[in-house]
Amino acid sequence: MTPRTVTAITALALGCRLFAQVSVDWTESGGLAIALDQQNNVFTVNYDPNLGGDITLTKRNANGAFLWDASFDQTSTTMFDKATWVATDPQGNAIVTGTVMSGFTSPVNANSLVMKFDPAGNLLWRQVYESFFDGSSTRKCVVDKASNIYVVGIGTGPNGQVTKVKKFAPNGTALWSWFDVGIGAPVNIKFTPDSNLVIAHRGIVGSVNGYTRIDRNGNTIWSLGGVNSLTVGDAAGDAFGNTYVVHGDYLGGAGSVIRKLSPTGTLLWQNVYPITAYRVEVGTDNAPVVSGFPFPGNGGAAFLKTDPNGTQLWSNANADGPNNFLLHAQMMLDASNNAYLCAGVLFASGHLQGTQRWNRRLVHHRGHRWWSGVRIGYGQQRVRDRRSTVRLGQATTGVQVSPRVFLEGPFNALAGSMSDGLRAAGLVPLADPYPGLGYVHTGPPSPSTTNVVLSTTGTNAIVDHVLIELRDDADNTLVLASRTALVQRDGDVVDVDGTSPVSIAAPAGNYFVAVRHRNHLPCMTASAMALNALPTALDFTSSITLTYGTAARKSIGGAQVLWMGDATFNDQVKYAGSANDRDAILVRIGGAVPTNTVSGYFTEDVTMDGTVKYAGTANDRDPVLVTIGGTVPTAVRNAQLP
Structure with a gap:
């Protein structure tokens, strides 16, 4: 891999006290999804969009040094494998999901695929499912503590093409498939602290969101569909089995709605808050943090936090200062409940009190960057887009x-x-x-x-x-x-x-x-x-x-x-x-x-x-x-x- 220069344009450290500024520790080209193993090794995936193209899995150590590339050589001359996600299991194996694409000018989804590589880059197994050319696709996978794999995507169920979750055992054996009732395509899937799964959906047509909670045996715990929203939504769980979902305020036209649902899906409360939120995560204090834009139709980065009863604790509608950042992708919380957001050319961090911690604007040598993800490491953050993987270092408190x-x-x-x-x-x-x-x-x-x-x-x-x-x-x-x-x-x-x-x-x-x-x-x-x-x-x-x-x-x-x-x-x-x-x-x-x-x-x-x-x-x-x-x-x- 050839390193690409990434120039740091701005670095801010604001709040009640001065915090260490963020440095770019290393950057390497390539990677559209990222994962860390227990030793802080970095896995990224990329793919060749030409006919006969393959998915490439790359492993680097914590310092960014290249360790190996691995791929499966698929021999079709009319298809290519498109990577969608990478995750790791407790043993340091890498799980890669993708979609088999057919055609070149306007490729279409053909099949779903998942592969598992060992820590040395050897392919352990590869599964292409279900029937040939069924039009299915994958979006993301998550791995539980027993190394079982849950792949979310689109599949053909009793109600046509809908959100599908398929569970695989560590040896690649398919265990079960779950289909939703037809409430939209998958946007995100996450584990909850009580080891269930929450899924956010978006209607394939119209302005509708949906949300589902399932257990690890493929049973639906509850499902909420038909949520009118002009914006994509998200969901996250707390340690007590409750779920927070976020979506746009369809009737009011401004702001966002946070709903808190009980373990059985009963509405506990819902409130409208003054930012346009797309993402929600729940911290170790069991309180939700949402992020999005300050106002509908405007750029920028905003964060808001409530307590478990819905009382707003703080709001920061100007987390990125004058930068007016766009294209929000991923948000995460660290062990101290600080919030991190990747969006456009933004990497922004907010304190648990809601003050701006720092932001780092990273610009490609051609003058542009579209960030698409983040993982929190020990004292550093890793971000990636289709072209580069970057580690940002900061002082670790604890x-x-x-x-x-x-x-x-x-x-x-x-x-x-x-x-x-x-x-x-x-x-x-x-x-x-x-x-x-x-x-x-x-x-x-x-x-x-x-x-x-x-x-x-x-x-x-x-x-x-x-x-x-x-x-x-x-x-x-x-x-x-x-x-x-x-x-x-x-x-x-x-x-x-x-x-x-x-x-x-x-x-x-x-x-x-x-x-x-x-x-x-x-x-x-x-x-x-x-x-x-x-x-x-x-x-x-x-x-x-x-x-x-x-x-x-x-x-x-x-x-x-x-x-x-x-x-x-x-x-x-x-x-x-x-x-x-x-x-x-x-x-x-x-x-x-x-x-x-x-x-x-x-x-x-x-x-x-x-x-x-x-x-x-x-x-x-x-x-x-x-x-x-x-x-x-x-x-x-x-x-x-x-």
């Missing part, structure tokens, strides 16, 4: 914590510290291991550590990676931010540089703090803690620190340690029955000869000595039985998390 925790597996009661056997054997990975175990972070991906950090010896030697979660102070079932960090032999939990407090991208406030490990049971503070930009100490090794639930930790010689034995990383320790941890250990060593051993970095190594053993001295099976009580093999010890 909170800092300094936890202390002991893991029972490597804990030595006599020494009062843990063994660093995994590190000494060179088994501790540099990268965050938790996405590979199926954990999906809330917030930005966790960065890798370095060989220099893992070379430290003594009491500050690294034992392993641990997870820190910040949970809502009003509803501690909600994880608002998460971060992987490192635990030292003395129990100190530090950032990936090996010394600093753990920085988490979350606004200052009160949080329940939980600490987790890949083969130990987690624990959480009994009450919310006040966190801010200054490090907050939290000693989980002390009985003075109260924890949620009953017996969340084990006492060894006066020290509090996390219970060992969760070889399956499923928040419970079981010796017998389905999904038990004893069998997982046996399977890891081969499943047949109980005296076999396997060395490596495995969750089944609950003693964390670098070797998985089912029998003999210092084996990993016996600690599972001890953790559940030592006498009743059918007993279960559950994690003390809500």
